[in-house]
Amino acid sequence: MKIKQKLQLGIGLLFAMILLLATMSIYYVHKLSSDTKNILVDNYNTLDYSRKMQMAMDNNILQLQNREIFSENLALQQKNITEPGEAELTASLATHFGLLQQNLSDTQQIASMRKDLSNIMLLNMQAIQRKNKIAGQTSDNSIFWISILGTICFIISFTLLFNLPGNIANPVKELTRSIKEIAERNYARRLHFNKKDEFGDLAASFNTMAEKLEEYQASSVQKLLIEKKRIETLINNMNDPVIGLDENKRVLFMNHMALKIAGLKAEQVAGKSAEELALHNDLIRSLIQELYDEGLQQQPSKLPVKIYADHKESYFEKEIIPIKIIPTGEQIEKLIGTVILLQNITPYKELDFAKTNFIATVSHELKTPISSIRMSLDLLENKQLGELNDEQKNMVASIKEDTTRLLKITGELLNMTQVETGSIQMSVKPASVQEIVDYAIATNRLSAEEKRIQLKTQIPEDIPPVLADKDKTAWVLNNLVSNAIRYSYENATVYISVKEEKDLIRFSVTDTGQGIEPRYMNRVFDRYFRIPGTQKEGTGLGLSISKEFIEAQGGRMELQSEYGKGSEFAFLLEKTGV
Numbered sequence: 001m002k003i004k005q006k007l008q009l010g011i012g013l014l015f016a017m018i019l020l021l022a023t024m025s026i027y028y029v030h031k032l033s034s035d036t037k038n039i040l041v042d043n044y045n046t047l048d049y050s051r052k053m054q055m056a057m058d059n060n061i062l063q064l065q066n067r068e069i070f071s072e073n074l075a076l077q078q079k080n081i082t083e084p085g086e087a088e089l090t091a092s093l094a095t096h097f098g099l100l101q102q103n104l105s106d107t108q109q110i111a112s113m114r115k116d117l118s119n120i121m122l123l124n125m126q127a128i129q130r131k132n133k134i135a136g137q138t139s140d141n142s143i144f145w146i147s148i149l150g151t152i153c154f155i156i157s158f159t160l161l162f163n164l165p166g167n168i169a170n171p172v173k174e175l176t177r178s179i180k181e182i183a184e185r186n187y188a189r190r191l192h193f194n195k196k197d198e199f200g201d202l203a204a205s206f207n208t209m210a211e212k213l214e215e216y217q218a219s220s221v222q223k224l225l226i227e228k229k230r231i232e233t234l235i236n237n238m239n240d241p242v243i244g245l246d247e248n249k250r251v252l253f254m255n256h257m258a259l260k261i262a263g264l265k266a267e268q269v270a271g272k273s274a275e276e277l278a279l280h281n282d283l284i285r286s287l288i289q290e291l292y293d294e295g296l297q298q299q300p301s302k303l304p305v306k307i308y309a310d311h312k313e314s315y316f317e318k319e320i321i322p323i324k325i326i327p328t329g330e331q332i333e334k335l336i337g338t339v340i341l342l343q344n345i346t347p348y349k350e351l352d353f354a355k356t357n358f359i360a361t362v363s364h365e366l367k368t369p370i371s372s373i374r375m376s377l378d379l380l381e382n383k384q385l386g387e388l389n390d391e392q393k394n395m396v397a398s399i400k401e402d403t404t405r406l407l408k409i410t411g412e413l414l415n416m417t418q419v420e421t422g423s424i425q426m427s428v429k430p431a432s433v434q435e436i437v438d439y440a441i442a443t444n445r446l447s448a449e450e451k452r453i454q455l456k457t458q459i460p461e462d463i464p465p466v467l468a469d470k471d472k473t474a475w476v477l478n479n480l481v482s483n484a485i486r487y488s489y490e491n492a493t494v495y496i497s498v499k500e501e502k503d504l505i506r507f508s509v510t511d512t513g514q515g516i517e518p519r520y521m522n523r524v525f526d527r528y529f530r531i532p533g534t535q536k537e538g539t540g541l542g543l544s545i546s547k548e549f550i551e552a553q554g555g556r557m558e559l560q561s562e563y564g565k566g567s568e569f570a571f572l573l574e575k576t577g578v
Contacts, residue, residue, distance in 0.1 A: 013156055021149040024142075031138050043124040043131070046086070049077040050121045057114065062104050070097065077120070083127045089120045175202065182210060241316070241342040247335050249274045249291060258342070261307050261314075283307060287340055290320055304345060316342040370410065374403045426552055430576040431470035433463050433498050433505065440477040440496070444485055451490045455481070458497040466505045467574045468553055476546040477507055480569045483542065484511035487567075500575065504555075508570035516561040524559065546571070 056070040074094060081087045093116035100109040174191065181189040189210055191203035232253065235242050241258035245251060251269045259266060262283050269277060275292075278285035286305065304315040323337040377400045380388060388396065441455050448455050466473070477496075484494045488511045495510040516524060516531065523529050527544040547557045550571045561567035 017149060017153045017156060021146065021153060024145055024149060029142070031142075043082065043128045045080050046077060046082070046124045047121055049073040049080065050117050050124075053077075054114070054117050057110065057117075061100070061110060061113075067101065083123055086120060086123055089116055089123065092116050093120065171202075175206065178206065178210075182213065188214065240344055243287070243340040245274055245288075245291075245338045245340070247337055249288070249338070251277065252337065261316075261342075287318065287342075291338065305342065312346075314344060314346040317345050318342055370403055370406050374400070377403065426469045426472070428467060428469050428553055430465040431468050431473065433466055433507075434459060436466070436468075436470065436474045436477055436507075437496060437498065439474040440481045443478050444481045447482070448485050448494070451485065451488070451492075453485055453488055453490070454493045456493055456495050458495065458499075460499065463498060463500060463505065465576045467576050468555075469549075472549045473507075473553070473573065476549050476571060477509070479542045479546050480509040483569070484509050484513070484567075487511060487513040489513065501572065503574060504572045505575045506570055506572045508568055510566065510568040512566040515563040515566050516559075517563050521559065521561065525557065543569075 050073075052073045053070050056066040056073070059066050061067060061070060074090075074097060077090055078094065081090060093113055096109045096112040096116060100106060100113065103109075178189050178191055191206050235244075235253060236255045238255055239257060241261055242253075242255045243251065243258050244253045250271060250273045254262070254264070254266070254269050259269070262281055264277075264281065274284065274288045278288055305318050307314050307316055319341045321339045321341060322335055323339060324333050324335050326333050377396055380396050381400075437457060437459060441457070444455070481494065481496065488494060492512050495508075497506075497508045497510070499506055520531050524531070525543050525547045526540075528540040529544075530540040550557050550573070553573055555571055555573040558570040558572070559567065560570075
């Protein structure tokens with residue numbers, strides 16, 4: 001018999017028995033309720049009326065008030081005739097009561113009335129006993145049949161409970177074990193269910209699948225070996241070093257270029273753990289350090305790796321690629337290895353050095369003649385070479401403005417070359433906060449006046465000195481104030497604020513200009529980046545150099561901006577005594 005038919009038969013039979021049990025329970029409960037209701041409604045009411053009439057007689061039936069109570073309950077009793085013989089007794093009681101009302105001195109009628117009431121009450125008491133026996137018989141019958149049906153339901157449920165789960169779960173467990181063995185490539189596994197049901201069909205299908213997988217494995221091993229050789233050859237012929245590690249950080253492969261720069265041989269690395277190799281090889285140690293350091297995994301270094309290869313210093317860009325897969329039939333991603341790829345960027349680094357040297361040389365050579373031009377212009381403005389007419393004064397002012405801009409550009413280019421070559425010279429020592437701010441204000445006062453912009457400062461009187469390179473910090477603050485003036489509207493206000501924040505001193509410059517769109521917030525400190533569409537002149541180097549100068553002193557830059565309302569640039573440095 002099929003599993004489906006077994007389930008339908010067992011559960012269907014149990015459902016029918018439960019339905020029958022529920023129906024019979026409802027029937028007997030209804031019948032008991034009806035019997036009880038008959039006792040309460042019919043006989044109990046008669047007894048209650050009779051009791052009240054008897055009380056009226058005991059309280060002196062000759063009084064009008066008691067006769068009215070008797071008459072009222074007699075009328076109710078006449079409407080509640082339910083037992084055989086009760087109508088005659090009630091009629092007799094009514095007759096005797098009528099005679100008493102006609103002749104209140106006839107005491108014989110009172111005795112007759114008491115007798116009639118006693119007979120009515122006795123008749124109903126006997127009826128209650130009879131109906132109680134009927135209700136008890138109904139209760140016994142209901143208990144008997146409900147117990148029989150409940151026992152049958154229990155037997156069916158007990159049978160299903162102990163047989164049905166095993167009939168389904170045991171073959172499923174066996175199938176699960178077999179599938180796991182197949183997943184582990186034990187294709188010789190077979191199922192043996194001697195049943196003519198769905199599990200028998202499933203076992204036959206499973207065995208067929210296992211046979212085909214076994215045949216496929218035998219035929220595809222050679223193909224896999226060929227593909228493995230092809231991949232190994234491809235990796236070995238790559239010009240960039242490649243190192244492969246398994247999930248336990250053991251070396252799977254190192255191509256010829258990786259072995260060459262590490263100074264190792266293939267037989268020295270095969271099957272060895274990366275940690276073991278790192279004990280005796282500085283290059284391997286630096287390459288795998290990130291795999292063992294969680295902090296470096298979260299913030300990997302972007303600096304190129306410097307390696308002495310081919311009799312010269314070479315630069316490689318390191319990329320660690322985790323190999324993760326979701327195994328067939330599973331849902332959780334699993335790490336099965338790591339690939340360390342080193343891309344040779346030495347030619348690009350050499351070009352970058354050449355570019356930096358060229359910019360440094362050109363900037364240095366331009367600075368001297370530009371400074372000479374600036375000095376000549378100062379002589380012309382001081383009238384030491386004669387009076388200038390208005391047109392000549394305008395030309396001198398224009399040339400001076402261009403000269404100032406050229407000096408600023410050459411200065412930024414020289415600072416940029418220091419940053420790129422890593423030759424920033426810092427002289428970090430206690431410096432006056434007021435002097436740094438005064439320098440920035442004095443340098444930018446003229447440009448602020450031209451746009452009628454107010455420079456407002458907020459500096460606590462007792463603020464301690466800052467631990468910084470005074471010249472470079474003043475240059476950074478000057479650059480931030482200059483930018484604020486440049487991007488502010490006319491008649492605006494630029495706020496320069498300095499305050500203590502725990503062990504740090506925070507310099508901030510706030511403008512009320514256009515602000516920065518959120519999509520450009522993370523790029524404003526990038527080298528040569530200028531916000532698209534801006535009409536302001538600049539090289540895009542100022543903020544990048546400022547960030548490098550501050551971070552070289554152990555500080556950090558901050559930016560807050562709301563597009564359409566303005567921006568706040570700030571930097572934080574340690575205060576003295578920390």
